[in-house]
Amino acid sequence: MRPTSPAAPVLELAGLTRSFGSLRVSDAVSLDVRPGEIHALIGPNGAGKTTLIHQISGLLRPDAGRVVLGGEDVTALPPHARARRGLARTFQITSVIPDASALDNVVMALRPAAGAIFRFRPDPAEDRRLAAEAAEFLELVGLGARTTIPAASLSHGERRGLELAMALAPQPRVLLLDEPMAGTGREESLRLVATLAGLKGRCAMLLVEHDMHAVFSLADRVSVLVGGRIVASGAPDHVRNDLQVRAAYLGDEAALC
Amino acid sequence: MSTTLLVVQVLNGLQLGILLFLIAAGLTLVFGVMDFVNLAHGVQYMLGAYLAVLFWRLTGSFAAAIPLTLLAAFAIGLFLELAIFRRLYARDHLDQVLATFGLILILNDGVKALFGSAPLSLPIPDALSGSVRIMDGLVYPFYRLVLIAAGLAVAAGLALLVSRTRAGMLVRAGASDAPMVSALGVDIGRLFSLVFALGAMLAAFAGAMAAPLLSVESGMGDNLLVLAFVVIVIGGIGSIRGAFIASLIVGLVDTLGRSFATDLLKLALSPSAANQAGPAIASMAIYILMAAILFVRPAGLFPLSRTA
Amino acid sequence: MTGPSRQSPSRAVAIAVPLLIFAALALLPLAAGFGPKSYILSLGARVMIFAIAAISLDLILGYGGMVSFGHAAFLGIGGYAAGMLIDGGRGDMLIALPVAMLASAIFAAATGYVSIRTKGVAFIMITLAFAQMIYFFANTLSAYGGSDGMTLYARSTLAGMPLLKGETAFYYVVLALLLAAFLACRSLVASPFGRALSAIRQNPARMAAMGYDVDRIRLVAYTLSGTLCGVAGFLLANQAEFVSPSYMAWQRSGELIAMVVLGGMGTLHGALLGAVAFLALEEILADLTPYWRLVFGPLLILVVLAGRGGLVGLLDRRRG
Numbered sequence: 001m002r003p004t005s006p007a008a009p010v011l012e013l014a015g016l017t018r019s020f021g022s023l024r025v026s027d028a029v030s031l032d033v034r035p036g037e038i039h040a041l042i043g044p045n046g047a048g049k050t051t052l053i054h055q056i057s058g059l060l061r062p063d064a065g066r067v068v069l070g071g072e073d074v075t076a077l078p079p080h081a082r083a084r085r086g087l088a089r090t091f092q093i094t095s096v097i098p099d100a101s102a103l104d105n106v107v108m109a110l111r112p113a114a115g116a117i118f119r120f121r122p123d124p125a126e127d128r129r130l131a132a133e134a135a136e137f138l139e140l141v142g143l144g145a146r147t148t149i150p151a152a153s154l155s156h157g158e159r160r161g162l163e164l165a166m167a168l169a170p171q172p173r174v175l176l177l178d179e180p181m182a183g184t185g186r187e188e189s190l191r192l193v194a195t196l197a198g199l200k201g202r203c204a205m206l207l208v209e210h211d212m213h214a215v216f217s218l219a220d221r222v223s224v225l226v227g228g229r230i231v232a233s234g235a236p237d238h239v240r241n242d243l244q245v246r247a248a249y250l251g252d253e254a255a256l257c
Numbered sequence: 258m259s260t261t262l263l264v265v266q267v268l269n270g271l272q273l274g275i276l277l278f279l280i281a282a283g284l285t286l287v288f289g290v291m292d293f294v295n296l297a298h299g300v301q302y303m304l305g306a307y308l309a310v311l312f313w314r315l316t317g318s319f320a321a322a323i324p325l326t327l328l329a330a331f332a333i334g335l336f337l338e339l340a341i342f343r344r345l346y347a348r349d350h351l352d353q354v355l356a357t358f359g360l361i362l363i364l365n366d367g368v369k370a371l372f373g374s375a376p377l378s379l380p381i382p383d384a385l386s387g388s389v390r391i392m393d394g395l396v397y398p399f400y401r402l403v404l405i406a407a408g409l410a411v412a413a414g415l416a417l418l419v420s421r422t423r424a425g426m427l428v429r430a431g432a433s434d435a436p437m438v439s440a441l442g443v444d445i446g447r448l449f450s451l452v453f454a455l456g457a458m459l460a461a462f463a464g465a466m467a468a469p470l471l472s473v474e475s476g477m478g479d480n481l482l483v484l485a486f487v488v489i490v491i492g493g494i495g496s497i498r499g500a501f502i503a504s505l506i507v508g509l510v511d512t513l514g515r516s517f518a519t520d521l522l523k524l525a526l527s528p529s530a531a532n533q534a535g536p537a538i539a540s541m542a543i544y545i546l547m548a549a550i551l552f553v554r555p556a557g558l559f560p561l562s563r564t565a
Numbered sequence: 566m567t568g569p570s571r572q573s574p575s576r577a578v579a580i581a582v583p584l585l586i587f588a589a590l591a592l593l594p595l596a597a598g599f600g601p602k603s604y605i606l607s608l609g610a611r612v613m614i615f616a617i618a619a620i621s622l623d624l625i626l627g628y629g630g631m632v633s634f635g636h637a638a639f640l641g642i643g644g645y646a647a648g649m650l651i652d653g654g655r656g657d658m659l660i661a662l663p664v665a666m667l668a669s670a671i672f673a674a675a676t677g678y679v680s681i682r683t684k685g686v687a688f689i690m691i692t693l694a695f696a697q698m699i700y701f702f703a704n705t706l707s708a709y710g711g712s713d714g715m716t717l718y719a720r721s722t723l724a725g726m727p728l729l730k731g732e733t734a735f736y737y738v739v740l741a742l743l744l745a746a747f748l749a750c751r752s753l754v755a756s757p758f759g760r761a762l763s764a765i766r767q768n769p770a771r772m773a774a775m776g777y778d779v780d781r782i783r784l785v786a787y788t789l790s791g792t793l794c795g796v797a798g799f800l801l802a803n804q805a806e807f808v809s810p811s812y813m814a815w816q817r818s819g820e821l822i823a824m825v826v827l828g829g830m831g832t833l834h835g836a837l838l839g840a841v842a843f844l845a846l847e848e849i850l851a852d853l854t855p856y857w858r859l860v861f862g863p864l865l866i867l868v869v870l871a872g873r874g875g876l877v878g879l880l881d882r883r884r885g
Contacts, residue, residue: 083776095771097764111757112776119757294686351632352869358819359865362858370856483697486690536705544698548679555682
């Protein structure tokens with residue numbers, strides 16, 4: 001294992017390949033995410049984004065290639081073990097614990113890092129400590145006044161915020177954002193972009209997103225996935241020009257957006 | 258152990274396997290297509306046996322009793338689907354378990370109330386009685402061979418139905434992707450009713466065919482239901498092919514295990530230890546087999562590929 | 566939302582119902598003096614024993630969302646452990662009860678390990694199959710009566726004293742164990758582990774993404790639940806002074822589920838109430854007709870088709 005230096009990537013995908021039958025859905029995908037940066041991954045529907053996300057989070061094993069998290073090869077590890085090593089994520093369809101209050105949701109996110117899963121008696125003192133910590137993260141996403149509301153009763157936008165707080169609470173190395181703008185209204189998505197911009201630097205993010213406005217206003221680097229391959233990667237302006245060139249000559253911008 | 262004994266036990270195992278397949282086939286489709294837990298499938302096997310006795314008493318003819326049983330079982334299956342099961346498809350598995358468990362209680366006690374709790378019997382029809390000499394020193398009851406043949410014929414028919422007809426194609430598609438099938442404009446409700454009634458009919462066929470060999474009594478379907486579950490889990494939920502192969506495996510392992518486990522153990526253990534352990538191991542063999550298969554392949558031998 | 570909904574009961578009900586039940590149970594032996602005392606005491610003890618089993622099932626069913634159709638296996642394992650140890654002259658509760666619990670725990674851990682890796686429908690079928698396996702295994706135990714079962718020549722002693730011999734004393738020992746089980750489970754479901762278990766029922770993918778080992782948590786819960794049900798089996802064999810494979814009959818597993826759901830799952834005291842209601846109903850109906858299941862079956866179907874939340878839900882709604 002390589003030692004993790006500040007400049008080393010926190011997440012590295014090396015040659016990820018995965019086929020379903022004869023269809024190669026990920027074709028030697030390599031990319032990395034460096035500390036503190038937002039790396040956006042864009043691509044048309046059917047480009048293989050979901051399959052790639054599953055391989056990063058551990059729901060699918062690649063046929064070939066490696067997933068390296070903080071210098072450690074995690075390719076063979078299940079999702080929960082990757083989470084314990086600093087990978088947090090949000091889901092395309094907001095995923096929270098519906099019956100638990102907003103605060104309890106975030107407390108739940110803090111427990112694994114506190115080593116407090118297999119505790120078979122209530123521990124009010126620890127509950128209070130974790131609740132205080134959790135409240136700060138709810139504040140961060142603008143839910144400071146909604147801590148006692150059950151997650152199921154929050155508005156859609158509030159649940160998005162809550163999920164973000166749950167992902168950030170254990171202070172992950174890298175946060176995987178799976179189409180956070182999907183299904184949000186215009187105003188809400190602007191607010192979410194602002195929130196994410198405010199969180200920039202807290203941890204590295206891999207942002208998988210359709211919304212080009214969000215991508216180009218947030219990302220430090222952009223990679224483009226088409227047909228299971230990375231076809232372009234680099235600074236946003238560079239990729240944007242590249243895309244415009246392709247659109248002009250090849251006419252595949254419609255497919256990209 | 259002699260060769261003849263082995264052949265006899267293999268035939269017995271096949272016979273159990275065929276019965277299991279007739280029960281498991283409908284059940285696995287209902288699981289696969291509708292994601293529905295039907296514990297009451299075993300009592301439909303029992304109903305088949307009781308109906309066969311009833312129609313035999315009414316008509317005096319086995320040949321007439323069987324088709325009448327199939328018709329009645331189909332009708333009962335249709336009725337149950339419309340009256341109860343249909344309301345449960347959208348519910349969670351727990352609701353389905355409880356409601357179908359309630360149905361088992363009703364039917365198991367219902368046949369007792371109607372027919373008395375003493376076991377009934379159905380004689381083997383004259384035309385199918387007697388034995389056949391298969392090889393030197395081996396005679397085997399003709400009726401049991403008929404049962405195996407009838408079961409295989411039904412299995413072949415079912416395979417054709419599922420693989421060659423439009424309805425079968427829809428059922429297969431429905432098993433892996435129900436929303437897609439309803440998006441095709443198919444009346445999924447009617448398809449479900451048909452699959453359900455067909456499954457009930459197959460189970461009743463198994464019960465009716467087994468009736469001359471067994472005592473017809475309340476609860477006779479319960480143990481077979483659990484065996485059918487083992488078959489389905491081993492074969493892969495929703496897979497007819499898996500159900501067929503797993504049925505034969507379970508039928509053979511169970512039957513051969515019960516016949517030969519003690520003898521086999523005597524090779525390794527003292528006779529008294531083998532006499533103790535033999536039956537115990539034989540009674541658990543198929544469950545241990547199930548555990549072993551699931552350990553390696555949690556989705557069974559022939560898992561349906563579901564699109565993620 | 567489909568299915569019998571889990572309760573988030575009002576605080577008052579969650580405190581008042583168990584308080585009332587336990588007070589009534591504690592006072593029952595006094596009232597029993599006015600009626601057929603030994604009948605009432607033995608029915609009462611039987612109800613409490615099944616309440617322990619139902620509470621143990623509620624842990625995985627109501628909180629964990631795992632539909633186990635094989636829970637009666639643990640009644641049998643606990644029962645046979647009691648029977649075999651008493652038979653072997655080691656029937657003291659201080660030895661036999663821990664052994665019964667350990668045997669149940671081992672069976673739960675081994676079968677749970679295989680079952681929990683599968684999901685949904687398969688879990689139901691596999692738990693049923695494993696229970697059936699141990700049922701048939703017990704049938705082959707010719708040294709212990711085979712399918713006829715075995716009669717225990719005495720009840721367990723407690724630290725050498727024949728405390729379980731008298732009906733009243735036995736009743737209070739069962740009550741004490743039920744209370745202990747209830748309080749332990751209450752504490753468990755409020756603990757970090759219990760909350761994680763409940764959250765996993767609601768959203769396993771989210772919990773895994775936060776670093777919870779979902780299968781392991783479920784397995785631990787399944788094992789704890791089986792262990793507690795083994796206690797009920799131990800007591801049942803002691804009460805009947807008899808144990809047979811029928812303890813593990815699969816209908817028994819179905820009845821345990823019915824108790825939990827009828828009472829209202831995910832509340833613990835719902836399971837308690839469900840056990841009382843189920844056994845009372847069985848007692849009354851079986852008195853009227855040998856075909857009492859002809860009445861109970863439709864009742865069960867109606868409750869499923871119409872019902873929400875069982876008896877506890879009813880109490881909650883009445884309070885508005």
